[in-house]
Amino acid sequence: MKAPGSTTAVAGATGTSPSEGGERKSINPELWYGCAGPLVSLPPVGSLVVYFPQGHSEQVAATMQKDVDVQIPNYPNLPWKMICLLHNVTLHADPETDEVYAQMTLQPVNTNDKEAFLASDLSPKTNRLQTDFFCKTLTASDTSTHGGFSVPRRAAEKIFPPLDFSMQPPAQELQARDLHDNVWTFRHIYRGQPKRHLLTTGWSLFVSGKRLLAGDSVLFIRDEKQQLLLGIRRANRQPTNISSSVLSSDSMQIGILAAAAHAYANHSPFTVFYNPRASPSEFVIPLAKYNKAIYSHQITLGMRFRMMFETEESGT
Amino acid sequence: MKAPGSTTAVAGATGTSPSEGGERKSINPELWYGCAGPLVSLPPVGSLVVYFPQGHSEQVAATMQKDVDVQIPNYPNLPWKMICLLHNVTLHADPETDEVYAQMTLQPVNTNDKEAFLASDLSPKTNRLQTDFFCKTLTASDTSTHGGFSVPRRAAEKIFPPLDFSMQPPAQELQARDLHDNVWTFRHIYRGQPKRHLLTTGWSLFVSGKRLLAGDSVLFIRDEKQQLLLGIRRANRQPTNISSSVLSSDSMQIGILAAAAHAYANHSPFTVFYNPRASPSEFVIPLAKYNKAIYSHQITLGMRFRMMFETEESGT
DNA sequence: TCCTGTTGTCGGCCTTTCCGACAATTTGG
DNA sequence: CCAAATTGTCGGAAAGGCCGACAACAGGA
DSSP: OOOTTOSBOOOSSSSOBOOOBSOSSOOOHHHHHHHHOTTOOOOOTTSEEEEOHHHHHHHHHHHTTOOOOTTOOOOTTOOSOEEEEEEEEEEEEOTTTOOEEEEEEEEEOOTTOHHHHHHOOSOOOOOOOOOEEEEEEOOHHHHSTTSOEEEOHHHHHHHSOOOOTTSSSOEEEEEEEOTTOOEEEEEEEEETTTTEEEEOTTHHHHHHHHTOOBTBEEEEEEOTTSOEEEEEEOOOOOOOOOGGGSOOHHHHHHHHHHHHHHHHHHTOOEEEEEOTTTOSOOSEEEHHHHHHHHHHHOOOTTOOOOOOOOOSOOOO | OOOTTOSOOOOSSSSOBOOOSSOSSOOOHHHHHHHHOTTOOOOOTTSEEEEOHHHHHHHHHHHTTOOOOTTOOOOTTOOSOEEEEEEEEEEEEOTTTOOEEEEEEEEEOOTTOHHHHHHOOSOOOOOOOOOEEEEEEOOHHHHSTTSOEEEOHHHHHHHSOOOOTTSSSOEEEEEEEOTTOOEEEEEEEEETTTTEEEEOTTHHHHHHHHTOOBTBEEEEEEOTTSOEEEEEEOOOOOOOOOGGGSOOHHHHHHHHHHHHHHHHHHTOOEEEEEOTTTOSOOSEEEHHHHHHHHHHHOOOTTOOOOOOOOOSOOOO
């Protein structure tokens, strides 16, 4: 996990690229959610949430590829869960890796206020506008330098602009924007025997620019303005150990717990970074969802709260 | 000449590219001056300058590849020169062509004020900080798709980061920013028999992206932060006739003269665009420089003011 | 099970790009 | 004016990348 705006985007080993000092434009939420995957939803701003310091700490440990260390001191006054008001959410993407993450500002509220505690109804179902999209896991052929990208037939016909079939073969130029608003250009052609949709020219630059490997996924979205958006989801590979470059895993976990304890004692706002793809455990949950789970399953102290498992593949 | 921020940069036929709505960051002055060439200097903001409406009109005519038309009406109250206060200067570069130009805000001052007229001393020699750079005119081999870019030996050793000569062959990745802050990446290798410095991978993308031809020049600057900057100077080719796309040559010249006449009559500020490479005639001159020329040569009414000719090749 | 539609991989071939050879040119005595 | 250093151009070779062939696979009858 990195602080936002920490680096300069350099896309492509050989191509041109913009140099963004941080993120000058706001991230497109549709594309962010697409890259985050179908399991991820963020609580609405202004709602009450439950924050689990332990789960947060675990996510960092997972990112750092390290188990929770026994040397972490105890914070006797830190509860295992904290009811908080969600003040603010901003979406981000690492300019180097396209990894998506969110920054949330939380403020602990008084748990004795039973009214607020129980008043929160079912979250207004954060309506993730379901625009048209498709997601394909890349094959060896897709990522090899030998050829282009084989587009699933139904996906191409649903998402891409229609081809002019009077041409032989039918072909067009596609442009798509990624999370950083970079434009990628591809030749889209319908050819071969049997006929199929392919992306040829421009594809290899995208693969090398994003450093994609077989097993990673690409995501095309057609937004309400008929613009194409383009994102990636990397396969779960070994997380890179970035502790040496910034802070040790131990220090980060101590920092998380200490920050939570301080905020809890003072009812003061604090900030967390949530990396949806780093770990399946969520550590910020809508209060309504939590209450619902409580009444149906009886969560006991110290139990870990996990999302139900759903398959990650999506996009028909 | 175009208005600033008129287009979206899309560099390279196939690569990634930023989408800049106008210029979000200010242009790097060192690089701007490098691209403008050694003859160009801009008067300092706040100084007094002499503005030549006729010279301005001629520059536009040269840009439009058209002689001054006889149908231009006379402006009897428009003097052949106007003493002005230079309020503001902003540097620009066309996002499509990298053509550099400057926007200046001028305000006519009372010529009767002899004091101001004579008080202006020698301009404080706009100290164009002489950082390290080199400029090479591209050969047929440099621009053909057959190979890469042959880097003059001394230039490479002066400007580029030193190679690790324990490698065989010594090579590294170079990154350089252009006027729009796009990053270009090149493989820099020292090889061949006899040994020479070459830019290989990435070079052809730059050539096609900037649409460079043999005879055009490239410019590498190493700034004070050891960052590489990269610019181009196009050979003087036939100017493109852009009159049809915006305004006729006649209309533009009438507009220039009318605007100058109006500003002169009202002592009100007006704006001019100065394109240093479009024409050798300057139409905004520091007053001090003008006075100096006056006393040595006796300029007569209607005479054209031209810079002394210097060779354009530079960079040792 | 079989049929049909879809798509992953491959050989063939052309283009692009990397390499050192060599000669043309420049520089410095 | 000659010798050494530099660098422009080229043939050969390797890699990139477009093409349809074909077979593997998936889904429905």
